[in-house]
Amino acid sequence: MxxxxxxxxxxxxxxxxxxxxxxxxxxxxxxxxxxxxxxxxxxxxxxxxxxxxxxxxxxxxxxxxxxxxxxxxxxxxxxxxxxxxxxxxxxxxxxxxxxxxxxxxxxxxxHVAVRPDGTQLLQALLRKSMTQALQGLEFVGRTSTALVRVMSSPARIRWRSTLNSLRLDGVNALPITGLLTFLIGVVIAYQGAEQLRKFGTNIFIVDLVGISLLREIAPLIAAILIAGRSGSAYAAQIGTMKVTEELDALQTFGLSPIELLVLPRVLALVVALPLLTVYADVLGVFGGMLIASNQLNVSFTAFLTRFEEAVALRHFLIGIGKAPFFAVIIALVGCYQGFQIRGGVDDVGRHTTISVVQSIFLVIIFDALCSILLNWWDL
Incomplete structure (x- = not known):
């Protein structure tokens, strides 16, 4: 003053x-x-x-x-x-x-504030992004090293923690995943029916629902749900343990936090997400079948016959093949953000939010890259 x-x-x-x-x-x-x-x-x-x-x-x-x-x-x-x-x-x-x-x-x-120009702001943003990327790669490297060490000695795998994570992140996620993908199938079929009816091509509702759900929408919706549900939980759980100094206690006892906390979650999610994707495929297609029967007079028998002819196996395999990579991204981002917490309860909430945003962003980026590459390969 x-x-x-x-x-x-x-x-x-x-x-x-x-x-x-x-x-x-x-x-x-x-x-x-x-x-x-x-x-x-x-x-x-x-x-x-x-x-x-x-x-x-x-x-x-x-x-x-x-x-x-x-x-x-x-x-x-x-x-x-x-x-x-x-x-x-x-x-x-x-x-x-x-x-x-x-x-x-x-x-x-x-303490004199100097207003940076656009170039300085861009450079600062790039430096911060590079620092975060390098820290993330370091965490991925440490996790990969721990995974190789555990795989060489399977007795070190925390099977109880892995099965508990599989129950929490897989079985308990069935209701919300099934309901949402069922509704997505209903919406896609209903919106498609309005257009297909104009041209008398009702049967092509099978192609629209089958290919879009199996190849893109079901695995992506399942991954986004898991990112919001499980990825945030990983960040909050590990962050709370760090705030209460439980991680320091684990290291004092000679236990590796990555082996104890990260690997069980990664392994459980790699198993759970592909299974959730298959479950989402079935319920999404079923929702599309109901709308096709009610709005376009396409019977269940005709729908399934056309589905077998029009929807190639590769669409299903592509969707399922992306799910493990989505799982690794979600688990690693959630755990990494938990380890980044330095303050108190407020910092836990902030990094939990960051974990959800980053997980969804990286999942969508990976899905987009896969779409581009598969298009180049005519798949």
């Missing part, structure tokens, strides 16, 4: 006048609202080199921290040019304020 001595409304703006090349006469109100003009003049001033130089401040009518900063900077600029500077005519309280500013100059300048 600015410290102001005596300020009255209607004061003249701060002015500087160079007299005989060696005296700078300062007049007016050297306060924050009025000092801008004098600051511009001082910034453009061509200071003499060497010799005596005098600042004459008897004409200063008001003075605050802003004026003290501007005048102190001018004094330092003159001294940098080798001048022997004296300040005369200032009131005692103004001199005290200048002394206070000069004594704390380095601290004040360290």
């Amino acid at each position: 600015a410290r102001r001595s005596t300020t009255e409304s209607g004061e003249q703006p701060a002015t500087v006048t160079l007299v005989e090349g060696r005296t700078l006469r300062c007049q007016g109100a050297w306060t924050m609202p009025e000092v801008a003009r004098a600051e511009r003049v001082l910034a453009a001033m061509d200071w003499p080199t060497g010799g005596a130089f005098r600042f004459e401040g008897s004409g200063i009518a008001a003075f605050d921290t802003g004026g003290a900063v501007v005048l102190s900077r001018a004094v330092m600029d003159a001294r940098l040019r080798g001048c022997e500077v004296t300040v005369e005519g200032l009131r005692s309280e103004y001199l005290q304020l200048m002394s206070l500013v000069s004594a704390n100059w380095s601290v004040m300048m360290a």
